[in-house]
Amino acid sequence: MKKICVLFATALLLSSCANLNQLGNGLNAVNSQNTGNTTNTAIKDLLLQSALSGIGNLGTRNGFLNNSLYKILLPPEAQKIAGTLQMLGLGSLVNNVETQVNHSxxxxxxLAKPIFTNAVKNMSITDAAGLIAGGDNSITNFFKQKTSNQLIAAFMPVIKASLDKNDATKYYNQLxxxxxxxxxxxxKLNPDLTNYVANQAMNAMFSQMATAEKNIRHNPAQQTTAALKQIFGNK
Incomplete structure (x- = not known):
């Protein structure tokens, strides 16, 4: 999660001579400086690291299942009738489906990594400056806007294949x-889990990214470099 903090240090690369107060106008700060290819590449690399904080440990074994914040439960309509399902003898099916949903x-x-990488690759230096100087979740919102459709498209086949392979689709259809x-x-319960799980997984990533981004902007304890303290310490 701390990876996101490094992106703010790139503000020094954007304005080596201008006053740091110009960060409130990131576009002017960038346009007034001579930012070469090396600097631009460094900025984009750091922004990518911040984006990947959204994945964090979610992509590891039990990354969702053992995470109290992001564990994926069954769709709301299924949760409402959980007691009834237990009475019908479907309790084990519910548990099995929930486990496989999280593993999928x-x-x-x-799969988000190459998608985030491509978004950063196509980012202009103006975009980068705007993200650094933006609001609490400007970075998260940028990636959400640029990548959501691609993420869902990439996630759904993998999730469907995983659910089918582990019989979760069959169990949930039976349920x-x-x-x-x-x-x-x-x-009635909708037997199609794939789109639901894909959206839940994507939302978890962006939620985790947003939390990290807001924290570094407002929590002095997370401002771990002199640059971060100088830029955000008076806010």
């Missing part, structure tokens, strides 16, 4: 079919 998300989020066949049930 672990496999998917690692949904059994519940939906109960007389007088009005709110």
């Amino acid at each position: 998300a672990e496999q998917a989020v690692v 949904a079919t059994t519940y939906n066949s109960v007389p007088l049930v009005k709110n």
Whole structure:
């Protein structure tokens, strides 16, 4: 998570002669300096490191399942009827599906790295300056805007394959079919888990990224370099 803090140190690369107060106007700061290819590359590398903090440990074994903040539960409509499902003898199916859902998300989020890499590669130095000088979650919002569609498209095949391979799709279909066949049930369960899990996995990444970004901007304890303290210490 601390990787995100390094991006702010690039402010010194953007303005070696100008006053640091110019960071409030990142575009002017960049345009007034001679930023060569080496500097631009360094800035983008550091921004990428911050983006990858969103993946963090989520892509490791049990990265979702053992994470109290980001563990993926069954869809809300399924959670509401959990007691009924237990009564129908489907408790083990519920647990099995939930476990496999989280494992499929672990496999998917690692695919975010090349997508983030490409977004940074195509980023202008103006964009980079704006992110550094922006609001609490300007970096997170940039990557969310630029990569969300690509992330979902990349995640869904992997998640579907994982759910199918581990029979989670079959279990959840059985669960949904059994519940939906109960007389007088009005709110039917949607048996398609793939899109739901893909969105939950992506949202977890961006939530983790946003938390890290906001923390370094406002928490003096996370401002671990002289540059960070000089830039953000008076805010």
